[in-house]
Amino acid sequence: MFSAMIALIITSAVFNNIILSQFLGICPFLGVSKTIETASGMGLAVLFVMVLANFITYFIQLLLVKAGVAYLQTLAFILVIAALVQMVEVIVKKIAPALYNSLGIFLPLITTNCAVLGAALIAVKKDYGLLESTVYAASTALGFIIAIVLFAGLRENLKYSKLPDAMEGLPIALITTGIMSLAFMGFAGFKLPF
Amino acid sequence: MSINLKNELYRGIVTENPLFRIALGMCPSLATSTSATNAVGMGLSVIAVLACSNTVISLLRNQIPGKVRIPAFIVIIATFVTMVDLLIAAFVPTLYEALGIFIPLIVVNCIILGRAEAYAAKNEALPSFVDGIVMGTGYTLALTLLGSLREFLSAGTLFGFAIAPFKYQFILMILAPGAFITLGLVLAFINFMQNKEA
Numbered sequence: 282m283f284s285a286m287i288a289l290i291i292t293s294a295v296f297n298n299i300i301l302s303q304f305l306g307i308c309p310f311l312g313v314s315k316t317i318e319t320a321s322g323m324g325l326a327v328l329f330v331m332v333l334a335n336f337i338t339y340f341i342q343l344l345l346v347k348a349g350v351a352y353l354q355t356l357a358f359i360l361v362i363a364a365l366v367q368m369v370e371v372i373v374k375k376i377a378p379a380l381y382n383s384l385g386i387f388l389p390l391i392t393t394n395c396a397v398l399g400a401a402l403i404a405v406k407k408d409y410g411l412l413e414s415t416v417y418a419a420s421t422a423l424g425f426i427i428a429i430v431l432f433a434g435l436r437e438n439l440k441y442s443k444l445p446d447a448m449e450g451l452p453i454a455l456i457t458t459g460i461m462s463l464a465f466m467g468f469a470g471f472k473l474p475f
Numbered sequence: 476m477s478i479n480l481k482n483e484l485y486r487g488i489v490t491e492n493p494l495f496r497i498a499l500g501m502c503p504s505l506a507t508s509t510s511a512t513n514a515v516g517m518g519l520s521v522i523a524v525l526a527c528s529n530t531v532i533s534l535l536r537n538q539i540p541g542k543v544r545i546p547a548f549i550v551i552i553a554t555f556v557t558m559v560d561l562l563i564a565a566f567v568p569t570l571y572e573a574l575g576i577f578i579p580l581i582v583v584n585c586i587i588l589g590r591a592e593a594y595a596a597k598n599e600a601l602p603s604f605v606d607g608i609v610m611g612t613g614y615t616l617a618l619t620l621l622g623s624l625r626e627f628l629s630a631g632t633l634f635g636f637a638i639a640p641f642k643y644q645f646i647l648m649i650l651a652p653g654a655f656i657t658l659g660l661v662l663a664f665i666n667f668m669q670n671k672e673a
C-alpha cells in the first residue's frame with residue numbers, strides 16, 4: 282500500500298511528467314514562465330486547484346454513474362472546476378489575503394488549464410480510489426511545479442543569450458522544452474527498488 | 476451581409492492561423508500530431524465543434540447576460556464536445572483510441588473559447604459559422620502539416636503509406652521531445668520567412 286503510493290507519486294511527478302510527457306498545461310507553461318517568481322505562483326495555484334478538483338470530481342463521477350448519465354462527465358467536470366476556481370478565489374481572498382496577492386492573477390486562468398481537467402479525467406479513466414486520485418493530483422501538480430520552475434530558470438538566462446531573430450520568443454522556448462523533455466525521458470524504464 | 480469566402484479562408488489559414496500565428500491550442504496540437512491521420516482526425520473534430528459552438532453562441536449572444544457569458548459559452552462548447560466524443564467513439568473507434576483524452580479536452584482548447592469571445596459573441600450567426608469553419612480549417616492544415624512532418628521523420632511514411640526511398644525509424648520524433656522541437660523549428664521557419672519578406 283505504502284510503496285504503491287510512493288511509486289504513484291514518483292511516477293506521476295517525474296516519469297510521466299504532465300507537461301514534458303503528457304502534453305497537458307502547455308499554455309500556462311509557456312505563458313507564465315518568464316520569471317521563477319511568477320512560475321512558482323502559477324505552480325502553487327495549480328497544486329491547490331488540482332487537488333481540490335480531483336477530490337470533488339471523484340464524488341461527482343459517483344453521482345453521474347449512479348444516475349446513469351456518465352456521458353455528461355466532460356460537461357459536469359468543467360462546470361465543477363470553473364465553479365471551484367471561483368470559490369477558491371473568493372475564499373483565499375477572504376482568509377489569506379497575502380496568498381491571494383501572490384496567486385491572484387493566476388487563479389482565474391486555471392479554469393482553462395487543460396492539466397486540471399486532464400488530471401480529473403485520467404483519474405476516472407484509471408479507476409483511482411479517492412485517496413489514490415488525490416495523491417495522483419498532488420504529485421501531478423508537483424511535476425507541473427518542477428517543470429515550470431526549471432523552465433523559468435532556463436528562460437531567465439535565455440534572455441541574455443544572442444539568438445537568430447527567427448528563433449526569438451516561442452520557437453526557442455519550444456525547443457528548450459523539447460531538450461528538457463529529452464532529459465526527462467532518461468527516466469523511462471527506470472525500475473523502483475520496491 | 477455578404478461574406479468574401481476567399482478573404483475569410485486566407486485569414487483563417489494564413490494571417491490569423493490559430494496554431495502558427497496566434498499560438499493557441501498547443502497541448503492537443505503537440506499530443507495528436509504523432510501521425511498525419513491522427514492530426515486530420517483531431518482537426519476535423521475541432522472544425523465540427525468550432526462551427527457548431529460559434530453558430531449557437533452567436534444566436535444566443537443577446538440572451539446571455541454579459542457577466543455569466545464565459546460559463547454559458549463553456550456549457551455550449553462542452554455539449555458539442557460530448558456529442559463529437561460519442562460520435563467518434565461509435566464510428567471511428569481506432570481514432571478514439573489514438574486521440575484518447577484529447578477529445579474531451581477540446582472543451583478547454585483556447586481556440587474554441589477564444590473564437591467564441593472574440594468573434595461569435597459580436598457577430599451574426601452566418602459569419603460566425605464561416606469563422607468557425609475557416610479558423611478550424613487553418614488549425615487542421617497546421618496540425619496536418621505538423622503531423623505529416625513528424626510521421627515522415629519518424630518512419631518515412633505519410634498517412635500510413637511508405638514514401639521514403641528506404642526504410643528507417645526515428646522513434647524520437649513521435650515521442651514528446653520530437654513534438655516540441657518540430658513545432659519550435661516550424662515556428663522559427665515561419666518567422667524567418669516573414670522577416671525576409673519584411
